Amino acid sequence: MRKFLNGPWVLLMPTLIILTCVVLLPLLLSLWTSFTPFKLTKPDTLYRFVGFRNYERLIGDLDFWIAFGRTVLFLAIALNLELVFGLGIALLINKITYGQRTLRTLMMFPMMFSPILVGFQWKYIFNDNIGLMNNFLREFGVIQPIPWLVDGILANVSIMAAEIWSSTSVFAILLLAGLLGIPKDPIEAAKVDGCNSWQVFKNITLPFLMPFVFIAMTIRSLDVARAYDIVQMMTGGGPAKRTELLWTLISRTGYVDAKMGMANAMSYISIFLSIAFTFFFFYKLVEARQRLSYE
Amino acid sequence: MAKVSLQGVSKFYGKVQAVKKIDLEIIDKEFLVLVGPSGCGKSSSLRMIAGLEEIDEGVIKIGDKEMNNLEPRERNVSMVFQNYALYPHMTVEENLGFSLKIAGLAKTEIEERVHEAAGILDITEFLQRKPSQLSGGQRQRVAMGRAIVRRPDVFLFDEPLSNLDAKLRNQMRTEIKRLHQKVSTTIVYVTHDQVEAMTLADRIVIMKDGIIEQIGTPLDLFERPATKFVATFIGSPSMNMIKASIIKHNDKLSMKTKDGIIVPVPKDKQNSVSEGQKISFGFRAEDIVPLKFGQKPSSAWEMQSSVNLAEPLGTETLIFTNFGEIEIVSRMFTPEQVKSNDVLDFALNLDRTYLFDENSGLAI
Numbered sequence: 001m002r003k004f005l006n007g008p009w010v011l012l013m014p015t016l017i018i019l020t021c022v023v024l025l026p027l028l029l030s031l032w033t034s035f036t037p038f039k040l041t042k043p044d045t046l047y048r049f050v051g052f053r054n055y056e057r058l059i060g061d062l063d064f065w066i067a068f069g070r071t072v073l074f075l076a077i078a079l080n081l082e083l084v085f086g087l088g089i090a091l092l093i094n095k096i097t098y099g100q101r102t103l104r105t106l107m108m109f110p111m112m113f114s115p116i117l118v119g120f121q122w123k124y125i126f127n128d129n130i131g132l133m134n135n136f137l138r139e140f141g142v143i144q145p146i147p148w149l150v151d152g153i154l155a156n157v158s159i160m161a162a163e164i165w166s167s168t169s170v171f172a173i174l175l176l177a178g179l180l181g182i183p184k185d186p187i188e189a190a191k192v193d194g195c196n197s198w199q200v201f202k203n204i205t206l207p208f209l210m211p212f213v214f215i216a217m218t219i220r221s222l223d224v225a226r227a228y229d230i231v232q233m234m235t236g237g238g239p240a241k242r243t244e245l246l247w248t249l250i251s252r253t254g255y256v257d258a259k260m261g262m263a264n265a266m267s268y269i270s271i272f273l274s275i276a277f278t279f280f281f282f283y284k285l286v287e288a289r290q291r292l293s294y295e
Numbered sequence: 296m297a298k299v300s301l302q303g304v305s306k307f308y309g310k311v312q313a314v315k316k317i318d319l320e321i322i323d324k325e326f327l328v329l330v331g332p333s334g335c336g337k338s339s340s341l342r343m344i345a346g347l348e349e350i351d352e353g354v355i356k357i358g359d360k361e362m363n364n365l366e367p368r369e370r371n372v373s374m375v376f377q378n379y380a381l382y383p384h385m386t387v388e389e390n391l392g393f394s395l396k397i398a399g400l401a402k403t404e405i406e407e408r409v410h411e412a413a414g415i416l417d418i419t420e421f422l423q424r425k426p427s428q429l430s431g432g433q434r435q436r437v438a439m440g441r442a443i444v445r446r447p448d449v450f451l452f453d454e455p456l457s458n459l460d461a462k463l464r465n466q467m468r469t470e471i472k473r474l475h476q477k478v479s480t481t482i483v484y485v486t487h488d489q490v491e492a493m494t495l496a497d498r499i500v501i502m503k504d505g506i507i508e509q510i511g512t513p514l515d516l517f518e519r520p521a522t523k524f525v526a527t528f529i530g531s532p533s534m535n536m537i538k539a540s541i542i543k544h545n546d547k548l549s550m551k552t553k554d555g556i557i558v559p560v561p562k563d564k565q566n567s568v569s570e571g572q573k574i575s576f577g578f579r580a581e582d583i584v585p586l587k588f589g590q591k592p593s594s595a596w597e598m599q600s601s602v603n604l605a606e607p608l609g610t611e612t613l614i615f616t617n618f619g620e621i622e623i624v625s626r627m628f629t630p631e632q633v634k635s636n637d638v639l640d641f642a643l644n645l646d647r648t649y650l651f652d653e654n655s656g657l658a659i
Contacts, residue, residue: 185380
């Protein structure tokens with residue numbers, strides 16, 4: 001016992017206790033509830049074990065899988081567009097010699113707004129009666145107002161626009177950091193070796209940038225996979241579940257329908273989605289770094 | 296294969312003029328070394344030839360073609376960089392073949408040329424490795440290989456040996472010289488190391504503060520330095536340089552130092568100086584020798600001085616002693632022990648003493 005108290009365990013103890021309290025116990029509790037028909041309104045249900053019933057129901061639940069699929073699609077499209085726009089912005093800013101710092105700061109403005117406010121703002125931009133977008137289009141003769149947040153496809157596009165607006169700068173900043181860190185010599189060597197600008201970019205700049213791309217992808221895939229606030233503000237997952245993503249569905253199931261057990265079962269399934277994306281991008285990251293012989 | 300000519304070329308960085316209207320003709324197949332202290336404009340000049348820096352004034356031609364508005368890729372030059380600038384994500388083979396692939400050559404042709412270059416530089420066994428798996432010397436060889444596979448009109452070397460240790464540097468220096476004999480292409484080589492310049496060059500260009508101080512063969516520069524700067528820059532140890540003014544002494548023109556030491560003006564310079572002129576006179580370490588251990592030159596001036604420090608190097612010994620208040624260095628080639636504080640008689644060879652005007656810095 002004495003030895004135990006003197007060992008490294010003592011030093012690790014505070015961390016272990018805190019981690020147990022704030023991470024491990026809640027995790028175990030939520031895992032447990034996913035095996036119960038736990039309802040917030042009926043505390044007794046917490047102690048009724050029903051096995052995999054929640055999971056079995058979910059497997060046959062079309063609404064859940066549509067939300068799941070929509071989240072994956074949303075993730076794929078948003079990440080790729082953000083990458084393209086972010087890369088473009090980073091490359092342009094990297095070219096500027098005067099006023100670069102100011103622009104870098106300006107570029108970060110969207111990140112400074114709370115996602116709730118971003119949702120609000122874009123909700124008004126896309127409002128079919130009083131929104132800026134329809135007002136703007138009217139100037140060009142589009143008299144019939146476009147139902148941005150009602151139409152199934154347009155509503156998803158609108159949310160995507162808000163998401164991209166608020167987060168492209170994350171990509172831009174990480175990629176700009178990558179661009180600034182690229183050694184000059186290989187690029188100059190490539191120019192002398194006969195490359196035009198596109199060939200330099202494709203053969204030298206991009207391989208140097210790939211680790212940064214995958215770091216940005218990892219961070220953003222986690223962000224987007226838990227997208228909630230912007231969607232909740234703009235459409236609340238509706239109308240008629242047309243913009244339902246995993247977390248709007250889960251929060252409604254847990255809090256509105258009070259089916260916490262079911263909601264936790266959904267969470268556990270969707271966490272695998274995040275883990276899968278993270279794993280994939282990390283794998284790619286290591287590969288890209290190895291190609292540059294960093295490791 | 297081509298000559299390179301720079302006509303009135305200038306480079307500005309903001310308000311600073313790094314290169315000041317230099318004119319330079321580089322002959323076809325010549326090994327030309329640009330040498331000078333850092334900030335003298337030698338690298339800027341090289342990078343303007345490569346097309347990596349814009350030419351702010353003047354004209355650069357390779358062959359008979361003006362290069363000013365051409366991209367680096369349109370100039371058919373190869374460049375070897377100080378820190379190799381290899382592509383870290385490609386194998387040695389891909390590094391070597393990259394320019395050929397960009398140029399759209401057939402695979403078999405690329406392979407053939409890469410293996411030929413690898414053979415010349417003795418790096419065939421490393422072809423499948425990544426640059427990070429190579430030592431400094433091997434990387435430098437890959438960088439050179441990458442330059443030669445293209446069969447360019449001109450090779451540009453930007454301080455290629457600065458990152459190597461002393462032993463490897465000597466070895467690579469020999470290899471570069473040998474490479475030039477094998478591929479016989481025009482080479483422009485930038486360095487701050489005068490030993491490299493002396494050993495490699497057909498002709499040396501010495502630059503300082505953006506202007507060319509002197510152009511000539513290594514021996515030209517050593518024997519007939521045009522300016523005080525060239526005299527002290529070329530040769531190791533540096534030429535001893537002492538400030539003096541010309542006076543009349545016993546009816547002959549002499550040089551009087553600040554400490555009142557009077558040395559006669561060498562015979563052949565008697566008519567080139569005038570009384571009252573401010574000058575510096577310089578002499579190399581081997582031209583002032585201890586009488587005891589050396590041969591007295593035919594036209595000598597003698598002085599007595601005590602030894603501050605002696606550095607025996609085997610074939611030669613460097614002796615640091617005082618010339619008035621100024622420390623000078625003497626070199627003798629006899630293996631004799633000299634100790635600090637020994638008092639020796641030194642003989643200065645007046646025939647090999649150089650005079651420079653103090654105002655213009657030009658040789659007299």
